[in-house]
Amino acid sequence: MVRLTINGVTRDIEVDPSTPLLWVLREQAGLTGTKYGCGVAQCGACTVHLDGNPVRSCLLPVAALTEDQKITTIEGLSADGSHPVQQAWVKLDVPQCGYCQSGMIMAAVGLLQRNPKPSDADIDAEMTNICRCGTYIRVREAIKLAASNLPVTPST
Amino acid sequence: MTLAATAVSRRNFLIGSASAVGGLSLGFHIPDVLATTPSAAMPPEVNAWVVIKPDDTVVIRMARTEMGQGSLTGLAQLVAEELECDWSKVTTEYALPGQNVARGRVWGSFVTGGSTAIRGSQEYLRKGGAAAREMLIAAAAANWKVPAAECFAADSVITHRPSGRKVTFGVVATAAAGMTPPENVTLKDPKEWKLIGKPVARLDTVDKTNGKQIFGADLQLPGMLNATVRACPIFGGNVKSFDEAAVARMPGVRKVLQIDARTMVVVADTWWQAKTAMDALPIVWDEGPNIGMSSESIAATLKEGLEASDAFIDAEVGDAPAVIAKATRKISAVYAYPFQAHATMEPMNATARYTPQKCEVWAPTQNGEAALTVAAETAGLPVQQCEVYKLHPGGGFGRRAVQDFVRQAVLVAKAIPGTPVKLLWTREEDMVQGPFHPTSQCKLTGALDDEGNLTALRVRIAGPSIAAHVRPEAMQGRKDSGVFHGLSLTDADHLGYNVDNLLIDHAMRNLPIPPGYWRGVNLNQNAVYLECFIDELAHEAGVDPLVFRRKLMTKHPKHLAVLDAVAKGIGWETPPPKGVHRGIAQFMGYGSYVAAAAEVSVTAGQLKIHRLVAASDMGYNVNPAQTVRQVEGSFVFGLSALLYGGCTVQGGRMVEDNFHTYQVMRLAEMPAVDTHIVPSGGFWGGVGEPTIAVGTPAVLNAIFAATGKRIRSLPLKNHNLA
Numbered sequence: 081m082v083r084l085t086i087n088g089v090t091r092d093i094e095v096d097p098s099t100p101l102l103w104v105l106r107e108q109a110g111l112t113g114t115k116y117g118c119g120v121a122q123c124g125a126c127t128v129h130l131d132g133n134p135v136r137s138c139l140l141p142v143a144a145l146t147e148d149q150k151i152t153t154i155e156g157l158s159a160d161g162s163h164p165v166q167q168a169w170v171k172l173d174v175p176q177c178g179y180c181q182s183g184m185i186m187a188a189v190g191l192l193q194r195n196p197k198p199s200d201a202d203i204d205a206e207m208t209n210i211c212r213c214g215t216y217i218r219v220r221e222a223i224k225l226a227a228s229n230l231p232v233t234p235s236t
Numbered sequence: 237m238t239l240a241a242t243a244v245s246r247r248n249f250l251i252g253s254a255s256a257v258g259g260l261s262l263g264f265h266i267p268d269v270l271a272t273t274p275s276a277a278m279p280p281e282v283n284a285w286v287v288i289k290p291d292d293t294v295v296i297r298m299a300r301t302e303m304g305q306g307s308l309t310g311l312a313q314l315v316a317e318e319l320e321c322d323w324s325k326v327t328t329e330y331a332l333p334g335q336n337v338a339r340g341r342v343w344g345s346f347v348t349g350g351s352t353a354i355r356g357s358q359e360y361l362r363k364g365g366a367a368a369r370e371m372l373i374a375a376a377a378a379n380w381k382v383p384a385a386e387c388f389a390a391d392s393v394i395t396h397r398p399s400g401r402k403v404t405f406g407v408v409a410t411a412a413a414g415m416t417p418p419e420n421v422t423l424k425d426p427k428e429w430k431l432i433g434k435p436v437a438r439l440d441t442v443d444k445t446n447g448k449q450i451f452g453a454d455l456q457l458p459g460m461l462n463a464t465v466r467a468c469p470i471f472g473g474n475v476k477s478f479d480e481a482a483v484a485r486m487p488g489v490r491k492v493l494q495i496d497a498r499t500m501v502v503v504a505d506t507w508w509q510a511k512t513a514m515d516a517l518p519i520v521w522d523e524g525p526n527i528g529m530s531s532e533s534i535a536a537t538l539k540e541g542l543e544a545s546d547a548f549i550d551a552e553v554g555d556a557p558a559v560i561a562k563a564t565r566k567i568s569a570v571y572a573y574p575f576q577a578h579a580t581m582e583p584m585n586a587t588a589r590y591t592p593q594k595c596e597v598w599a600p601t602q603n604g605e606a607a608l609t610v611a612a613e614t615a616g617l618p619v620q621q622c623e624v625y626k627l628h629p630g631g632g633f634g635r636r637a638v639q640d641f642v643r644q645a646v647l648v649a650k651a652i653p654g655t656p657v658k659l660l661w662t663r664e665e666d667m668v669q670g671p672f673h674p675t676s677q678c679k680l681t682g683a684l685d686d687e688g689n690l691t692a693l694r695v696r697i698a699g700p701s702i703a704a705h706v707r708p709e710a711m712q713g714r715k716d717s718g719v720f721h722g723l724s725l726t727d728a729d730h731l732g733y734n735v736d737n738l739l740i741d742h743a744m745r746n747l748p749i750p751p752g753y754w755r756g757v758n759l760n761q762n763a764v765y766l767e768c769f770i771d772e773l774a775h776e777a778g779v780d781p782l783v784f785r786r787k788l789m790t791k792h793p794k795h796l797a798v799l800d801a802v803a804k805g806i807g808w809e810t811p812p813p814k815g816v817h818r819g820i821a822q823f824m825g826y827g828s829y830v831a832a833a834a835e836v837s838v839t840a841g842q843l844k845i846h847r848l849v850a851a852s853d854m855g856y857n858v859n860p861a862q863t864v865r866q867v868e869g870s871f872v873f874g875l876s877a878l879l880y881g882g883c884t885v886q887g888g889r890m891v892e893d894n895f896h897t898y899q900v901m902r903l904a905e906m907p908a909v910d911t912h913i914v915p916s917g918g919f920w921g922g923v924g925e926p927t928i929a930v931g932t933p934a935v936l937n938a939i940f941a942a943t944g945k946r947i948r949s950l951p952l953k954n955h956n957l958a
């Protein structure tokens with residue numbers, strides 16, 4: 081049994097505590113927006129936020145987490161897709177197959193929370209998620225578009 | 237997008253495990269073919285392609301798979317153009333393969349590959365839209381008791397011209413469904429198109445930004461179990477023994493199965509439990525005959541093929557060997573292309589439920605009909621008692637043209653009748669089992685006259701045939717035309733150069749490693765071989781690579797037009813910035829003419845690709861916004877192979893088993909891309925793959941310009957550019 085706070089709700093979950101957060105989200109919490117791509121923290125498809133910071137959930141056992149830590153998944157980013165990053169993604173038609181895009185969006189939101197006006201070099205350094213369809217140009221553009229629409233002081 | 241054709245009853249299931257964190261379930265329609273009560277609320281199908289609901293929503297049915305390439309939107313544009321419906325009311329759904337069989341293949345082919353989705357179905361889709369429009373107009377006219385010829389449709393509204401009376405599609409859809417379909421319809425002249433050629437937004441974006449898109453791996457069915465698979469990692473090897481008792485009591489484990497000679501499966505309550513138990517399962521492999529196979533032994537086999545006398549001739553003009561033998565100026569080079577993994581972001585998966593009466597499969601597949609055939613054969617049931625529900629794949633790239641995961645899922649489901657089982661591969665399984673883009677080598681020899689003109693070209697390719705692997709009986713002792721893709725003189729996708737003496741042939745060297753269709757397929761290596769060697773010949777002749785090519789292209793104006801477009805786009809006639817160097821390439825594939833120009837710099841051995849310019853002539857272009865994305869994506873796929881891609885064989889198995897060893901391009905390496913879409917009309921070419929061919933040779937030629945080094949094998953990570 082573990083107690084986790086996922087998208088603002090604290091819940092007890094019956095699971096082996098050695099299970100990675102990714103699989104607890106997908107299989108116990110029913111939140112399949114977070115994806116399995118590699119299982120070795122390479123591809124970033126499993127990116128979620130832990131207290132506002134992007135983390136790769138595929139190697140993170142839930143035993144390492146406490147109920148005080150806020151886990152945010154793509155489903156919890158906004159109730160209605162209204163987050164500026166989601167809006168920018170829609171405006172620029174970023175996704176192709178879409179499988180990596182939850183992770184991409186969570187990584188981009190994390191970047192913008194720490195750095196509301198990232199340079200190209202900042203985006204290069206932070207956006208290490210893999211996309212096989214090749215959406216990178218649109219991802220970069222959408223981050224810049226979202227940055228231009230963000231309030232000057234980012235909310236956390 | 238809903239999952240099922242409406243010809244089949246649906247029931248609204250709640251999916252997602254609600255047990256632990258109640259309230260997180262997600263309402264979702266999945267088809268329940270076991271429910272037999274026909275629904276009275278089912279909206280009328282005007283014809284197989286078009287369903288119109290009373291609220292005027294237009295549902296356009298799709299047979300081809302949306303795997304990221306955007307054809308779901310493009311195909312809908314083709315239907316909607318002729319249907320004259322309001323584009324803002326358009327939604328789509330997948331037609332069911334089993335229904336296709338039952339209805340005399342009314343939706344045609346389900347194959348999604350070879351960049352054929354648009355060009356292979358554009359005519360019958362436009363006709364389908366036009367026929368539905370005529371039936372809607374006929375229904376309205378009959379109701380008004382006026383001649384149909386006095387009525388017209390626009391934006392989902394039918395208007396009676398003389399009286400000005402109007403009615404929406406949704407009102408007359410039920411009556412239209414009862415009309416006799418027109419025998420002939422006249423399609424619009426391309427000049428009249430309003431929707432085809434417009435950069436409309438994708439229809440499937442929103443759910444891909446909020447976690448709602450259900451991919452194959454995300455499917456949840458009531459009572460579902462989860463499975464993972466491990467086949468012998470050694471090609472040609474089998475399972476010798478396994479110790480079920482070691483894992484049988486691990487948490488959640490339901491079954492340990494050997495489903496065929498080489499494959500183990502663990503079934504558990506959750507996938508993580510299945511995977512954990514599989515990792516712990518002691519398996520002894522029977523290594524088989526290929527344990528000594530390595531990249532080196534394969535390279536030696538191919539090298540022998542470069543000089544062998546047994547070869548299938550494709551292009552033959554004049555007498556290239558004789559001219560080369562007598563020539564005083566000639567050069568020769570050997571190129572090689574390695575194995576590549578598809579590495580779709582979503583690993584292979586399928587879900588199956590089997591009973592002695594019925595087999596159902598939910599799968600992300602590039603070919604729903606092939607999946608149905610495999611399901612039926614594996615289940616041992618007639619096709620009529622099987623159905624496949626397609627789910628969006630997290631990438632295809634040719635990998636999901638093969639239905640091995642469907643076969644595996646049905647074998648597992650058969651062992652647990654009545655219980656749905658989702659089988660999901662690990663990334664490692666995905667990387668080591670293939671099928672793989674096959675390796676090959678190519679020897680090219682060219683002769684030049686005193687003025688530097690190319691007088692003869694000899695091309696020998698040595699490597700496996702994908703067709704011989706896929707259809708071994710049909711291909712027995714026969715030439716595989718596919719290996720000459722883009723180099724042929726007779727194929728639709730033909731060589732863009734005139735050479736008076738030309739010989740191109742293939743020494744087929746099939747290997748015990750399964751070859752497969754990998755985005756771009758044989759275009760990838762053929763373009764590298766030819767376009768880099770043409771660059772070598774230009775250098776040997778002392779002629780600018782663009783000028784050298786143009787002299788050979790006088791009879792190929794479409795090839796030349798895209799080459800000229802990228803030359804202009806990159807500014808070939810003006811010097812590049814200091815330290816920046818250029819390369820250029822052109823090719824034809826999948827019915828389209830493509831070219832690329834690259835600007836790179838190499839500093840202390842570090843390559844930077846600054847800019848790529850692409851040009852593409854696909855005849856008619858359906859959606860330029862999606863085409864731009866396909867061009868950019870093609871560059872990423874091809875350049876990932878150039879920079880890092882290459883599966884190494886050691887001890888009869890693949891060494892690279894995840895993204896840390898099989899690296900791919902990431903955002904920081906993505907150059908600026910300037911895409912010129914130059915559709916010349918009169919034909920329909922593909923856009924998902926052709927551009928993949930030209931990025932790599934353009935960059936390699938630019939690297940030569942920068943360093944004087946000819947890189948003749950991939951990936952670049954194995955070369956020192958300093």
